[in-house]
Amino acid sequence: MIMANSRKIDVIVVGAGASGAIVASELAQQGLKVVCLDKGPRYADEDFRLKHDEIRYYARGAIVPHMTTDPMTWRETSADTAKLLPWVDGPLGTANPLHLPPSLGTGGGSIHWGGACWRFRDTEFRMKSVVEDRLGGKALPDNHTLVDWPISYADLEPYYDRVEWELGISGEGSNIAGAVDKGDNPWEAPRQRGYPMPALRQGPTDQLFADACSRLGFHPFRTAAAIASVPFKDRQGCTYCGYCHGFPCHVNAKTSTHVASLPYGLASGNLEIRDYCRVYNVNRSKDGSRAIGVSYYDHQGRSADLEADRVVLACYALENARLMLASGINRNGQVGRHFMTHAFGFFMGVTPEPSHPYMGPLVASTAIEDFSGELVHDHDRAVLWGAPIISWGGDFQPLEISHAMPANAPRWGAGYRDWMKNNYGHVWSMYSQTANIPTHETYVDLDPQRKDQYGQPALRMTHGWGEADKRAVEFLLKQKRRIAREMGVTYCWEETTSPEYHLSTHEVGTHRMGEDPATSVVDMFGHSHECRNLFVIGGGQFPSYHGYNPTQTIQALAYMTVDHMLDRPLASPQNSGARF
Amino acid sequence: MSLQSDPAAAGQSIALTYFSDFQARTVEVIAERVIPGEGSDAGATEAGVVYYIDRTITGFSTGLQRVYRLGLRELEAYCSRKYSGQFVDLTAEEQDEILRVFLGPEVGPPAVHPQPGLMDQDEGDNPGYDHLGLLYRLFAVIREHAIEGYFCDPIYGGNRNTVGWKLVGFPGTQWGYSEEQMKPGYDATRIAIKTLSDLRFDLENLPLKKANSRQEEQ
Numbered sequence: 001m002i003m004a005n006s007r008k009i010d011v012i013v014v015g016a017g018a019s020g021a022i023v024a025s026e027l028a029q030q031g032l033k034v035v036c037l038d039k040g041p042r043y044a045d046e047d048f049r050l051k052h053d054e055i056r057y058y059a060r061g062a063i064v065p066h067m068t069t070d071p072m073t074w075r076e077t078s079a080d081t082a083k084l085l086p087w088v089d090g091p092l093g094t095a096n097p098l099h100l101p102p103s104l105g106t107g108g109g110s111i112h113w114g115g116a117c118w119r120f121r122d123t124e125f126r127m128k129s130v131v132e133d134r135l136g137g138k139a140l141p142d143n144h145t146l147v148d149w150p151i152s153y154a155d156l157e158p159y160y161d162r163v164e165w166e167l168g169i170s171g172e173g174s175n176i177a178g179a180v181d182k183g184d185n186p187w188e189a190p191r192q193r194g195y196p197m198p199a200l201r202q203g204p205t206d207q208l209f210a211d212a213c214s215r216l217g218f219h220p221f222r223t224a225a226a227i228a229s230v231p232f233k234d235r236q237g238c239t240y241c242g243y244c245h246g247f248p249c250h251v252n253a254k255t256s257t258h259v260a261s262l263p264y265g266l267a268s269g270n271l272e273i274r275d276y277c278r279v280y281n282v283n284r285s286k287d288g289s290r291a292i293g294v295s296y297y298d299h300q301g302r303s304a305d306l307e308a309d310r311v312v313l314a315c316y317a318l319e320n321a322r323l324m325l326a327s328g329i330n331r332n333g334q335v336g337r338h339f340m341t342h343a344f345g346f347f348m349g350v351t352p353e354p355s356h357p358y359m360g361p362l363v364a365s366t367a368i369e370d371f372s373g374e375l376v377h378d379h380d381r382a383v384l385w386g387a388p389i390i391s392w393g394g395d396f397q398p399l400e401i402s403h404a405m406p407a408n409a410p411r412w413g414a415g416y417r418d419w420m421k422n423n424y425g426h427v428w429s430m431y432s433q434t435a436n437i438p439t440h441e442t443y444v445d446l447d448p449q450r451k452d453q454y455g456q457p458a459l460r461m462t463h464g465w466g467e468a469d470k471r472a473v474e475f476l477l478k479q480k481r482r483i484a485r486e487m488g489v490t491y492c493w494e495e496t497t498s499p500e501y502h503l504s505t506h507e508v509g510t511h512r513m514g515e516d517p518a519t520s521v522v523d524m525f526g527h528s529h530e531c532r533n534l535f536v537i538g539g540g541q542f543p544s545y546h547g548y549n550p551t552q553t554i555q556a557l558a559y560m561t562v563d564h565m566l567d568r569p570l571a572s573p574q575n576s577g578a579r580f
Numbered sequence: 581m582s583l584q585s586d587p588a589a590a591g592q593s594i595a596l597t598y599f600s601d602f603q604a605r606t607v608e609v610i611a612e613r614v615i616p617g618e619g620s621d622a623g624a625t626e627a628g629v630v631y632y633i634d635r636t637i638t639g640f641s642t643g644l645q646r647v648y649r650l651g652l653r654e655l656e657a658y659c660s661r662k663y664s665g666q667f668v669d670l671t672a673e674e675q676d677e678i679l680r681v682f683l684g685p686e687v688g689p690p691a692v693h694p695q696p697g698l699m700d701q702d703e704g705d706n707p708g709y710d711h712l713g714l715l716y717r718l719f720a721v722i723r724e725h726a727i728e729g730y731f732c733d734p735i736y737g738g739n740r741n742t743v744g745w746k747l748v749g750f751p752g753t754q755w756g757y758s759e760e761q762m763k764p765g766y767d768a769t770r771i772a773i774k775t776l777s778d779l780r781f782d783l784e785n786l787p788l789k790k791a792n793s794r795q796e797e798q
Binding site for chain 1: 613614615616618621623640641643644676679683684686687688689690717720721723724725727728731732733736744745747748749750751752753754755756757759761762763764765766768776779780783
């Protein structure tokens with residue numbers, strides 16, 4: 001055992017990803033001494049200059065965890081025996097990185113993310129109440145554990161704004177306070193101002209999708225993206241290279257926190273990043289009531305202890321829960337409960353004209369919100385909660401498409417070759433993201449057998465798709481079929497309503513936030529109810545989950561945590577005339 | 581099936597880092613059945629897929645060496661039993677027949693692997709291993725590897741002369757695409773295919789590039 005550093009540290013941040021990098025950098029800029037530990041490498045811009053490599057990043061998952069180093073098990077129900085994630089168990093022992101936990105190292109999941117940015121709408125924060133009000137108290141599954149959020153959209157609006165303007169988000173605001181003309185999305189939550197950059201340029205098939213949606217009476221609008229569409233701060237605008245989701249950015253256009261946050265923290269001189277450091281325990285005072293530091297394995301595999309006034313766990317929602325459980329912090333039994341993830345309802349087709357699927361980021365896209373959230377009840381009251389339908393027009397490389405072919409396409413032989421030859425240049429896709437309703441049967445805990453390379457317990461997931469979950473996927477697939485027909489797409493295929501994967505890189509809910517210490521793990525700032533000076537932040541805080549990518553909300557919550565940790569008053573909308 | 585006539589040309593080496601010559605020829609023939617060439621459409625052999633596989637199992641996937649070694653040994657035993665010959669000498673129809681058994685039909689679900697725990701790399705240590713199971717594993721691995729080797733960047737040894745990318749109309753590794761190129765109706769065949777090597781050459785201050793430009797000046 002070595003004492004890694006005797007200098008007094010104010011805050012330890014575990015994880016330098018989407019939220020950890022923000023907290024570490026913001027606190028350091030305000031004069032706090034911060035040490036940020038990440039189990040992956042510390043990346044430099046230079047590392048990704050030549051990232052156009054599908055073998056490295058897609059086939060071999062160069063930046064994502066692997067089952068050999070970060071094992072995880074899954075079972076459908078509590079009655080089953082868990083095994084290593086079966087959807088990762090391909091012939092080569094590697095998997096589509098989309099269905100693993102996100103990237104390791106500085107930037108974390110924000111390195112490889114597609115960059116889809118969404119603010120949750122007002123009703124999402126009250127999903128349970130809205131469902132019960134509109135569909136009746138019996139609409140939710142018997143064993144559900146859904147609750148409303150302890151904060152409202154209005155509380156978070158200034159922080160959504162901060163994400164957009166501090167980190168850099170491109171998009172078209174529709175519902176801007178004080179503006180006479182509303183934009184294309186009639187259901188956008190109100191916002192104090194637009195985005196700092198215009199929406200990304202569309203690929204060739206995206207307009208076809210938008211036109212078809214308009215003809216069907218839907219309301220297409222350009223989606224927001226965590227990608228600079230024009231130069232932003234010291235970062236370059238997107239070049240539309242088409243190696244985007246699953247890949248790092250070669251020009252720093254993508255809003256990854258290793259370029260959008262960490263440089264500012266490091267410039268303050270108060271932030272130290274230690275890479276290849278795997279935290280395995282949160283250390284507490286003797287009575288367990290106060291966090292005093294962490295233990296970790298360093299880059300040489302040696303155990304080290306680090307002390308600080310405050311500890312922030314900012315790992316992925318799954319690892320945050322695993323770390324708390326492995327550290328014995330779970331007095332009320334709530335850690336790991338309420339697991340939620342997304343089913344994508346992937347729908348792929350072949351367009352009559354070339355789609356040039358290798359161009360542009362996947363988020364240079366268009367979406368409709370006609371069936372989002374509670375709006376879906378006007379169309380089908382059997383669907384508890386809807387979601388946007390989003391076009392995915394580019395950012396497809398040949399290996400990825402080889403793995404996305406329909407089940408009735410030839411897998412080998414001349415037929416396979418000809419399928420790729422004839423169809424690759426015409427593929428185009430749509431997806432939506434519907435979350436499972438959390439129940440007593442959707443949770444994570446420590447696997448009783450499986451250990452990682454350091455002998456630490458692996459995480460075990462228990463999760464199956466419920467009937468309500470499947471109905472939501474099916475309803476949206478039905479709408480996608482209509483849109484595809486309207487686009488003139490005659491050859492198309494789709495994912496099932498209960499996909500074989502149970503990880504989507506969008507896992508949330510595992511350390512729920514709430515006001516009641518008996519029924520939640522942290523408060524609205526991520527402060528642990530059980531353990532003073534311990535903050536546990538990220539998607540794990542979400543009390544309910546919806547049709548949107550989680551990251552912008554995770555980052556908005558992180559900025560809120562920062563204000564709280566600095567004893568600053570919470571931000572309120574700048575435009576006082578606006579009603580949120 | 582033909583070897584490159586000029587093996588000394590950059591990226592065309594036929595040297596092997598793991599396979600024996602015989603193993604390489606067998607893997608090459610299997611990969612060619614997975615992605616057969618026809619007319620101007622290149623197959624796995626022309627793409628150099630076997631060199632991708634050979635380098636992959638001495639680099640990234642050393643754990644798969646035994647799958648190939650044991651699997652190919654089992655394949656020869658199987659061919660000897662069933663066809664009284666070596667796999668490479670069978671007719672294409674016979675070879676496809678074997679692929680259908682262990683990979684499943686061209687159209688339809690993959691053949692069911694009788695051995696659970698595909699990620700367990702240690703079956704070779706277990707004297708009770710299922711011989712046929714190794715063949716299911718071998719063909720599943722070769723199919724994945726063949727597709728990877730056909731569409732990889734040429735630096736990995738496969739996709740030689742970017743034949744895989746040409747087949748499907750993929751322009752390869754581009755710094756980006758312009759507004760004009762992204763408009764509907766743009767003829768993307770006008771975009772010259774680039775590789776990672778081309779991109780690195782585009783970077784400034786490359787020592788090799790400086791040396792080249794000095795030569796040109798002289």
